Amino acid sequence: MGQRSDGERNVSEPAAVEARDTVKTFGAGEQAVRALDRVSLTIRRGEFFTLLGPSGCGKTTLLRLIAGFESPTAGAILIGGRDVTAEPPNRRPVNTVFQSYALFPHLTVAQNVGFGLEMLGRPMAEVRATVERMLALVKLEAMAGRRPQQLSGGQQQRVALARALAPAPQVLLLDEPLSALDLKLRKEMQGELKRLQHETGITFVFVTHDQEEALTMSDRIGVMSAGRLLQVGPPREIYNRPVNRFVADFIGESNFLPGRVERGAVRLGSGDLVSVPGLPPEGTAVTIAVRPEQVRIGAAGEPGTIAATLTDAVYFGTDTHCHLALADGAEVVARLQSPPSGEIGLAPGARVGLRFAEGAVQVLGD
Amino acid sequence: MSLATESGRDRARARNGWLLSLPALVLLIVGASGPLLIVVTYSFLKPGEYSGVIWEFSGQAWFQVLFQRDIFDGTLGWADAHLTIFWRSVRLSLLTTAITFAAGLPTAWFIAMQPPDRRAMWLFLITIPFWTNLLIRTFAIMEVIRNEGILNSALMGLGLIDRPVQILYTDTAILIGMAYVYLPLMVLPLYAAIDRFDLRLMEAGYDLYASRMRVLRRIILPIIRPGIVAGSILVFVPSLGAYVTPRLLGGGKNMMIGNFIELQFGQGRNWPLGSALSMVLLAVVMIALLVYVRVAARGDVVR
């Protein structure tokens, strides 16, 4: 696996995975469920790509289409530039790390890891050498002779990973591989996965509904909702430039304030004017979004600030969340770094002036 | 709670357990070991003139199981007839097991893949023949396969054959009958094993480049092995001792051990030989069960 040359990655090189107008419908007639709705997606080679979205949005379905366990109702799937839509899973150069691990209970750890290579008809010596290398990679050399059910959850997870990596697939598909682990092990495995991806250079397609996991691990994220792919981009872009309210709400927290475009700014319900660049035409109804950590609290009446009243301050350790009410009662949450004393020095009912950090205000369509 | 009272209570509980199981134990000892002892004893006695036994020790019956003395010159030879019957019994029982497995695996798989609320119905349908008397079922099979029966009439009607095929009173007839009678005993344990089988393992197999055939051989069959072994034993053991089916479908000539034993207690008037043959049958069954325990234990580690 390590021998794949990482150097020459250019534009003309075929994408690792491409989905073209993929539709997947389960069932027929009245009860038909459209699990994927015209999803088009290009995943680059060597990329750590994450599919993120709430439960039931179609992440697993998309992964299963790439793996070949389901065939699309319409559209095409390409792997490494080759149309594999009609190919069965055993002829696709992808491997899957299943959410349930799906380790073979009748085989040892080493036999599990070697299964794929053996099915590919590789010579025994090569299988043995690769298995050894894979077990070293996931630090399970000592467990080679054990059965999967004699391992802890985290160890089983690593066996599943080694088994899927051993045949050196072009693409590795991971369906919420960390969701069964406790928090500490989960953090550890996140680092481990990044390291493995880096060392092997294999394209990872990772599914999660944990936004923090997605933000910290991915090169790019695809946000899905109700069978649609809403936005694809690097973590910073997804977080700071969400295309719509759903993405802004799903990734991190946001304050949403409705308003109307007036004289090159947004007139909020409270009557305050917020200046934002790149606005739609005069009179359009818009919603602005601001992250809580981008809301600054100053003294009341300061020029250029929005008048607000503190309704509650919740201490979170490193942060303190201040709940504020604007003139019309609209709620805004500000996240402040807790001072050393732990007291922000404001009591509920205090009048303050709000300001939004430069460039932090987003104008959202729907 | 102190250790002393704890262990005291345990002991009391164990004693009560023994007392409670006493009736069952007595029943088992009297009901199972008693007849067995009688059979063992009879196998070492001499046959009576018309029936029964003469109370006189003799190893003659055991000798007769395998050997015979020529009537004319008294030379020693193998008891060919006995060996033929043994061999036919084992062969037909193994074939029955193989046939029920080949037919039972797809059936059990089909049932296990049905929606849960419909499986009970299918399992019930599989067991329906059990609620019908064995004799009646066997006569029904005779009606199908006899020369003027449904099968031959249909084949002749279609012009595929111009003379009836002799199936009844052959080993084939016995095989058909036994496979039909014992099929549910194969399907049920197979179903139980497949029902426990995690279908995602099949996907994992396909994902790791295994073809359908290899997924079956390398993943499904090894994992459902306890069910395969249980079903095979459940079919093999009663097949070996089958009496009614070979008696009716095999005619008088194609005997299996069960019929041959019966013969010794009836027309043969050789109770000791019948007893010895019964012990041989029991020994074969015990060996089969031992193999089962071995293989199943290995399967347990796997699961």
Ligand SMILES: Nc1ncnc2c1ncn2[C@@H]1O[C@H](COP(=O)(O)OP(=O)(O)OP(=O)(O)O)[C@@H](O)[C@H]1O
């Ligand atoms: N085999 C199926 N038959 C019918 N409907 C299905 C099937 N598989 C998935 N669906 C439906 O398709 C939609 C998408 O399912 P999918 O499993 O892809 O969601 P997901 O994003 O992976 O959710 P989760 O985070 O809960 O795993 C859901 O509404 C689901 O009910």
Ligand SMILES: [Mg+2]
């Ligand atoms: Mg899922």
